[in-house]
Amino acid sequence: MTILSSENLILASEDDVMLARRKVRLLAETLGFDPFTVAAITTATSELCRNVCVHAVKGTARLEQIGSGGRTGIRLEVRDEGPGIADIDRVLSAGQRSVGSLGLGLSGSRRLADEFRIETIVGRGTVVTVVKWKRPA
Amino acid sequence: MPLQYYMEKLYLDEAEVESRRHFFEITADDLTRLAGLHSFAEKHTDDIVEDLYRLILGHPEAKKQFTEHATLVRVKQAQRDYFLGLFSGRCDLAYVQDRLRIGIAHERVGVPPKWYLGAYARYLRSIFDRIAVELPDAAQARAAYQSIEKLVAFDTALAMDTYIAAQLGALERHQAAIRELSTPIIRLYQQVLLLPLIGTIDTHRADQLMEAVLLKVVEEQAHVIIIDIAGVPLVDTKVADHLLKTTEAVRLLGAQTILSGISPIIAKTIVNLGMNISAMHTKSRLAEALELAFEIIGKRVTSIAKNHPAAAAEATEKS
Amino acid sequence: MSAHGSIPVLRIGSTLLASIQVELRDTIADAFQEDILQTIAKTGATGLVIDITGLEMVDSYVARVLTNTGRMATLMGTHAVVVGMRPVVAATLVRMGFRMEGVLTALNVDAGLALVSELIARRHGAGQ
Secondary structure (H helix, E strand, O other), X not given: OEEEEEEEEEEOOHHHHHHHHXXXXXXHHHOOOOHHHHHHHHHHHHHHHHHHHHHXXXXXXXXXXXXXOOXXXXXXXXXXXXXXXXXXXXXXXXXXXXOHHHHHHHHHHHHHOOEEEEEEEOOOEEEEEEEEEOOOO | OOHHHHHHHOOOOHHHHHHHHHHOOOOHHHHHHHHHOHHHHHHHHHHHHHHHHHHHHOOHHHXXXXXXXXXXXXXXXXXXXXXXXXXXXXXXXXXXXXXXXHHHHHHHHOOOHHHHHHHHHHHHHHHHHHHHHHOOOHHHHHHHHHHHHHHHHHHHHHHHHHHHHHHHHHHHHHHHHHHXXXXXXXXXXXXXXXXXXXXXXXXXXXXXXXXXXXXXXHHHOOOEEEEEEEEOOOOOHHHHHHXXXXXXXHHHHOOEEEEEOOOHHHHHHHHHOOOOOOOOEEOXXXXXXXXXXXXXXXXXXXXXXOOOOOOOOOEOOOO | OEXXXXXXXXXXXXXXXXXXXXXXXHHHHHHHHHHHHHHHHHHOOOEEEXXXXXXXXXXXXXXXXXXXXXHHHHHOOOEEXXXXXXXXXXXXXXXXXXXXXXXXXXXXXXXXXXXXXXXHHHHHHOOO
């Protein structure tokens, strides 16, 4: 897999979340993603970046254009040094009735992404990585 | 099909090329040796390609394939490029792309594998004879020949992959066409859409269907869509789940879904699976679904009175 | 007519029509909810149509604010309808697993207003 471009973003305020969304949308549209896929990755971005600002006060995001075997994709890694997530399995299987926004945001992002990875340590922080590939023609 | 298509289908990136080089045991020494033989190759390329064409023209069936002069000239040039390419000293992603382009050219002209695989074998024989003359030292000649053989084997694998990918591509296009034909969304009446589903619904198709349905509902500003599943052979939890998702999404748009064609088997499956489809309108017959759809948009179908020539079919507004 | 931030709210008879045209940030969404409820209280509006034709992305936060606004309005005796959701938004919400429960939907503003009228008529017709 190759990384074709990379950009780092700060996540500390609502404005940063909006900017992250815009950048992801722009990248997806530029790469020729279809509208449904654009919506999926943009929404996942919004969920993850908001989680950082709400639960961890601040963090960073790295937005990359990736390629693998002729496919084109977007990878977003969202990182914070917040409280970490104690019961990750429960949170990930959360439906709408979960307490707080964290659950649905994370499980929602996972459902929208093609690939999803999370590493979290209580008291240290969380890293969530999502990948969305362009649909083949 | 363009180069990009094959690159994608064969997962050809740097890592894959390196993996193949490794398995075909192509080393840096091999490549250096081959590059060192470039002038030898240039000297003999015309003769060697002529060897190949003598073989083709001497074979009645093969000859028929290449009788059109323009084709012959074009393919000859491609063969020259191919042959010299063996001595470029490269075996990287760019090399692979060059090889694919040649393969694509053959595919476009419709050359079946038996001819170009036979051609590779012909090259190897032609080269063997001439290498022995060029490199009198037996060990050197053997090393050179082996390097060439390894690279030709590598190229043969690519040629086969290209051929198979092209066949699969054609198959996929046919399947896509069939899918298109079997899922038209029909405007049955103002504000009423009909989607008669035929064939198996897998996740991929279900996703596409939902998107097509949503786009059509908004485009037509349809209040109701009837999805008829009488033509779907298997309805299991997954399919029922897809239909539920689609119904919910249609509701979010502000329209309603009626599921029709519910056979006894499907009804049993859904109830026994404990699925909750109370949110959906369901009917066993399409005709009933149609009546319900009209009701939803405030219309009713009535009979024309007999022996009344001037009467037109009237839709009575329900207040 | 009242407006907060960038969301204009029109009055059509006793129905409020709010058209969301811009990308919603969380604070605007929250303010919108508050504004609508206050306006309902002040005017005694019997209908609320929220037009989201202009939204190209609705995430779980905005979806929750919209749903809750609808539910809160209903508790206050106002028929609430969300209209004009885009196909990409609807698809994304169901794929995420988000259900907008307790909120009525309609295709567009006209359909929304018609639905509100029908519900008001039914309520009166049924007798209080």
